Each structure stands twice: as structure tokens, then as C-alpha cells.
Amino acid sequence: MTSALIIEQLLNGLQFGVMLFLMAAGLTLVFGVMGLINLAHGSLYMVGAFACAAVASYTGSFWLGVVASLAASAAAGALVEVTVIRRLYNRDHLDQVLATFALILIFSEGTRYLFGSFPLFLNVPDMLAGPISLPGGLQYPLYRFAIIVVGALVAFGLYLLISRTRLGIRIRAGESDRAMIAALGIDIRLLYTIVFALGAALAGLAGALVGAIQSVQVGMGEPVLILAFVVIVIGGIGSIKGALVGAVLVGVVDTLGRFLLPQFFQLFMDNAQATSIGSALASMSIYILMALVLVVKPKGLFPANG
Template identity: 75%
Template sequence: MSGILIIEQVLNGLQFGVMLFLMAAGLTLIFGVMGLINLAHGSLYMVGAFAAAAVAAATGNFVLALGAALAVAAAVGAIVEVVVIRRLYATDHLDQVLATFALILIFSEGTRYLFGSFPLYLDIPDALSGPVTLPGGIQYPLYRLALIGVGLAVAVGLWLLIERTRVGIRIRAGENDREMIAALGVDISKLYTLVFALGAALAGLAGALVGAIQSVQVGMGEPVLILAFVVIVIGGIGSIRGAFVGAILVGLTDTLGGIFLPELFKLFMEPAAGTQVGASLASMAIYILMSAVLVWRPTGLFGARA
């Protein structure tokens, strides 16, 4: 196995990881601040992808498409929080799961009604198309490098928002003691709507960015949502730093496991059987990683200890 292939797969893992972070960051914010299990978060990822594809098809401008994905996902998230989610805060988690699962069905059928059942395609902008030559003569798609850069920039910006701004102070305070900040005069309803809209915007941005390297279709958010839950369990619920580290670990484990594990088992078994066993373990690798982290630290890597 060549060193070039390994470096390419590491970059693929980083790109996958930072996109997972955009999903997981919003999800962990919503759960950490509101205590809400939101199964419909993947639908907001889908909404962002469809909004970007529709605007790109109408205008041919990829930047406008990304702006539309952010705006539409944030607006839909705010509306959902005000109309539906606000009634679920005092309920138990089973009610939240059932209600947000119903939202998945509503979003899926609504999107199918508006755009049809056939996939849409979002073209990579000309400025970011084609490969770029990295040190060592490695050819790697420029757009995927741009995704890594955007993901890292969003991670830094989100950290600055949470740690260095007055809004961030209120968000962190709401996570620790919502009754106290309400008593101090903070409008909890507006804070919750802001947090939910922010999480929705991050999910919509991720959907739009990934939509350019895969088809945009109904139901595309649910597989990513499962991985996002794995990320926040590994990183620790409510921790942005944990979401970032967990996302990178999951991205690298999933990508590199699919390459190395089949090759490893071929060394000890008959090639066809070794490939099959290695591929099976590769598909379970992120869940094995999650189990190992929970055995070592039940609250996740950066979760608060009980």
C-alpha cells in the first residue's frame, strides 16, 4: 500500500470528519442547552442541500446557493422550534423522539412533493473544480480541500462565538442552569430559538457542501444523523470541542478502516475470506470505537464527569 494512498485517505477522513462536525455541533448544542433529543436534525441537513441545489440551478451561483442553504435551514429550524419543539421541553425523551420522528416523515414527504423523487445535482464551482498538486506530487481534489478549510473555519468561529461573546456566555449558562439565567432576566424562549436556528444552519451548510460531491435526495440526512449521534457520544454531550474531536476520530476511523482492515486480514486468512472479514469489521469500526471510549470514559472524551 503506497504512502500516497494513505495520505489521500487521511485527507478524505478529515473532510468527512469536518462535515460530520457541522452536523454534530448543532446537535450537541441543542441537546446540551435544551435537553432535547432531535431526530429531525438530519432533515434540516436535507433541507439545506435541496435549498442550495434549487438556488444553484436558478442562478448558477454557488455562493448564493450556500447562503440560501444557511438562511433556509435556519428559518425552518426557528419555525419548527416555535411551532413544535417549544411544546416538548417539559416532556420526557420518549415524547421528544416520537414527535421529532414525525417531523422526519413530514419533511421527507414535503420535500418529495416540492422537488419530486428523483435526485438533484449540485455542481462544484469552476473555481474549485479539478485537482491540486500537494507536496510529494499528490493529486487531490481542490473542492475537498476547500471543505476541510471551511469546516475548520466554522469550528474556530463557533468556538469564538461560544467562548468569547455575550451570546455564548448565555448559551453556556443555559446549558448549566437555565432556571438561574431566566431569573436573571434572560429570555429563555429567544435563546432556545437562537440555538435551534444556529444548529439548523450548521446542518444545512453541511448538506449544501456535501451535496456537490453526492446526489441531493430525499432521506439523505438520516444516515449522517446516526453518525452525528455517534460523534457526540464519543466527544461528550454538550461539548463543542468534544464534537470536533469525535468527528475527526469517526471520519478517520471510517475512512482508514475501510482501507486497512481488509488488507490486514488478508495477511492472516485466505484473501477472499480476509477481505470479507475485514470489510465487515470496517463497517463496525466506528461503533467499536464508541464502545471503547464509553468503557474508558462513560460521559465521552470531553463530557462532564458525574
């Protein structure tokens, strides 16, 4: 086990975390502003991945695919918000869970109907194929490195959007007092649709970017959705900063756990047993992390609104 290997795993963890952040940011924004828990967020991720794969294979351009994924998921998000989600803001969380669970079934089966059950494949664009040499002589896949950069840029862009623009001011005002900003003459319904579509577009972007590493298939959004929930519970629901910290924490702990735990158990067990115990524990590690965080801070690391 060399330090280069550990750094590579750390970068993998960071890349995974950044991807989780794209998912978690939308989820936490929607919860913070509208008070809505949206299980169908994973479906928007899937929509983005399918749109990217379909357009990329039709036009041959990955970049057009990414544009299509942003457009398709934002449009799907806006459509769902106007037809269904809008009716759920004043309902309790149970109704929100069930209605968005119903949306998952509709999205998944609809996608299966359109694209079939076989996974689609999306190739890494030529420009980003191959490795990149990092300082210290480490070779790392350029595409994964690009995901980290994109994630960092999106995080910075979101920070600017929320803290520097008029839309950001309205979003923050909506978080603290929605009745008040409606009284100030701001079209709150439009604001909600925009926020929802923005979150959807981020999820779609995550789906498109990950689609080139994994296969694009129905149901791909659900494991990621649940990890994104873990992320925002750790970070504090409603907080973008919490989502970023939580996402990186979860990404790194999960990746390093899968890598290190089996090796750790090999120190005092035979190989097969160590691998099975290590990987079983590794798959539980982030949930244990979440439980620990909640013992110390029941509202997450960075609770929104105090």
C-alpha cells in the same frame, strides 16, 4: 500501498470528520443548552442540500446556493422550534424522540412531494474544481480540501462565538442554569430559538457542501444523523470540543477502516473473502470504537458540565 495513498485517505477521513462536526455541533449545542434530543437534525441537513441544489440549478451559482441553504435551514429550524420543539423542552426524552421522529416523516415526505424521488445533482463550483498540489507532491481534490478549511473555520468561529461574545455567554449560562438566566431578565425563549436556528444552519451548510460530492436525495440526512449521534456520544453530549474530537476520530477511523481492513485480511485470505469480511468489519468499526470509549468513559471523552 504508498504513503501518498495513506495520506490521501487520511485527508478524506478528515474531510468526512469535519462534515460530521458541522452536524454534531448543532446536535450537541441543542442538547447541551435545551436538553433536547433532536432526530430531525438530519432533515435540516437535507433541507440545506435541497435548497442549495435548487437555487444553484436555478441561478447557476453555487455560492448563492450555499447562502440559500443557510437561510432555508435556519428558517426551517426556527419554524420547527417555534411550532413544535418549544413544547418538548420539559417533556421526557421519549416524547422528544417520537415528536422529532414524526418531524422526520413530515420533512421527508414533504420534500419528496416537492422535489420527487429522483436525486438532484449539484456540481462542484468551477473555482474549486480540479486538484490542489500539497507539499510532498500529493494531488488532492481542491473541493474536498476546501471543505476541511471551511470546517476548521467554522470550528474556530464557534469557539469565538461561545467564548468571546455576549450570545456565547448566554448560551453557556443557559447550559449551566436555565432558571437563573431567565431570572436575570434574558429572553430565554428567543435564546433557544437562536441556538436551534444556529444548529440548523450548520446542518444545512453541511448538507450543501456534501451535496456537491454525493447526490441530493430524500433520506440523505439519516445515516449522517446516526453518525453524528455516535460522534457526540464519543465526545460527550453537550461539549463542542468533544464534538470536534469525536467527529475527526469517527471520520478517520471509518475512512481508514474501509481502506485498510480489506487489505489487512488479504494478507491471509483470498481476495473476495477478504474484501467481504474487511468491509463488513469496517462498517462496524466506529460502533466498536464507541463501545470501547464507553467502557472507559461512560459519559464520553469530554463530559459537559463536569
